[in-house]
Amino acid sequence: MNIYRMDQQNSGKVAQFMAAIKPDWWDFEGANGQLQDVSLLAKLVGWYMEEDKKVRGWILCAEFEGYSYLSIENLGYDENGAYVMEQQTEPLLKQAEDYAREKGYRNLKYIIGSTDMSCHGRPIMDYAEELRNLTSNGREHFDYFVQYGFSPTGFIPDCYGENYHGIIMIKSLL
Secondary structure (H helix, E strand, O other): OOOOOOOOOOHHHHHHHHHHHOOOOOOHHHHHHHHHOHHHOOEEEEEEEEEOOEEEEEEEEEEEHHHOEEEEEEEEEEEOOEEEOOHHHHHHHHHHHHHHHHOOOOEEEEEEEOOOEOOOOOOOOOHHHHHHOOOEOOOHHHHHHHHOOOEEEEEEOOEOEOOOOEEEEEEEOO
């Protein structure tokens, strides 16, 4: 068996295969578009805040139209020289949420590092159990996002280093 890299010349035959093997998910045009149009995967959108003509905060998101969600990639605010990501960013979070609703997206996603969380610093063995027992050890950032309506829904283990996990947070827009 040989393996080839997909490109514009051969993606059409892969799209034909996709449409034939799973026609309830793809027709040829949809499959061909998905294979070639990177904008279907994600495109970036963001906003920033100014005060006295100086940038004070920002939010950068990735749109995943195919999965109907907006992902917060990074955000922050300058609180008198200190970098913060909580209440001060709320106008930007509301802007992103309004944008996502206007686009018809169903969810907002955000990944929070496991620092100061019950799962930090050790391997995750049973994801469901870990999620059920997940607690914040005073992690203001996590607590704020939960208060804002996000729920922890899963993990990306070791994504920031060994035993430093990403906690997948979702806020439903329905």
